[in-house]
Amino acid sequence: MDKVVIKAKAKVNLSLDVTGIREDGYHEMRMINHSIELEDTLTFENSQEGITLTSNNNLIRLDEKNLVIIALRKLQKRFNKTQGVKIHIDKQIPAQAGLAGGSSDAAATLKGLNILWKLNLTTPELLEIGVTIGADVPYCLIGGTALVEGIGEKITSLPGMKKWHVVVVKPKVDIPTPWAFKKLDQKEIKNHPDITGIIQLLKDENYAKLNAAMGNVFEEVAFEEYPEIRNIKNDLMANGAIAAIMTGSGSTLVGYYREQERAEMAWQVLKQKYKMSFLSQVSEN
Incomplete structure (x- = not known):
């Protein structure tokens, strides 16, 4: 497979609470999340020209601080991958909006490269990597309506709000x-x-x-x-x-x-x- 397309849905907090601060400085959260039908589309293609990241939105960073690149580097390091890949983000989720656009893109990157590179990572393994990228990434890997606790790593699926x-x-x-x-x-x-x-x-x-x-x-x-x-x-x-x-x-x-x-x-x-x-x-x- 030379090309993979993954949708990255926006995340909304139906409620959000911060319950404390851990010794390592991370905040303990308790929140109810759900996805909405507002999404970015990420395309992954094998390339002979190293790593390239492009987007239809010229306001987002396309360097090493982009969570897409951070997710990619995690997989490269874990599997010693050196092959090139071309990634394009069709950006529809607003940035710095609380909609987890960057985290959802990172989750889509883990999913997309897992398929493109035939890594065969299980969902628990993807979640383990995701939590090292950001608190919202594990949830974005699962989606739907869920109770999310801890620093984002504890996810319990809940009944969805259908037809809202x-x-x-x-x-x-x-x-x-x-x-x-x-x-x-x-x-x-x-x-x-x-x-x-x-x-x-x-x-x-x-x-x-x-x-x-x-x-x-x-x-x-x-x-x-x-x-x-x-x-x-x-x-x-x-x-x-x-x-x-x-x-x-x-x-x-x-x-x-x-x-x-x-x-x-x-x-x-x-x-x-x-x-x-x-x-x-x-x-x-």
Whole structure:
């Protein structure tokens, strides 16, 4: 096989909590993730010209700090691979948005090269490599709806939110993850999401109480520094969302809708105000 194409879906946090800091400095997390139908497409081809990385988006880095290259180097080192490969990223997931675009691309790279190079790595082996790249990479290898704990390595699949539609709004603000964690460490968080309660709501398909149980501890620091992010959340709720939340460390907001027509109406309104707005739906995988 000389060419492999892998889809890399965006990740959304239905809720996110930071429960502590380990001795090695990593943060312990407890979050509920799900995928949405907003995705990058990565193409992997054998090459005689070394390693090349290209993209349709000239704003993303294409050097050794790109998580795609980091994932590739992990596999090269583990298997002593020297052959060339050409990788192209058709980028649709916004960067620095809390949608795990980079992590999803890294997961796609592990999957794609596992096939292209015939490495025969199992899912547990891919997860073991993924957690050394970033906290969201293991989840992005699995996808679907899941409880994610620890530093991202503990993943428990959950019942999915079938046929939910989402409006995704990315403001002009970019929030670097290290900044968000630093601010969070300096602040006493009073309101933590009811992760256990949300898991039960998902199992019972009792979505009426979802908005009250949801939460993201990063909202407190993001809203304080960037009030426009809070305004977007309010706009989503004012335009018919059953629930709305900031995903990841920000700055993207996600509104949840049961009916496609209502989601489309909200999107039509919000995209006039916020240029980077997307209409999507919850992915089942």
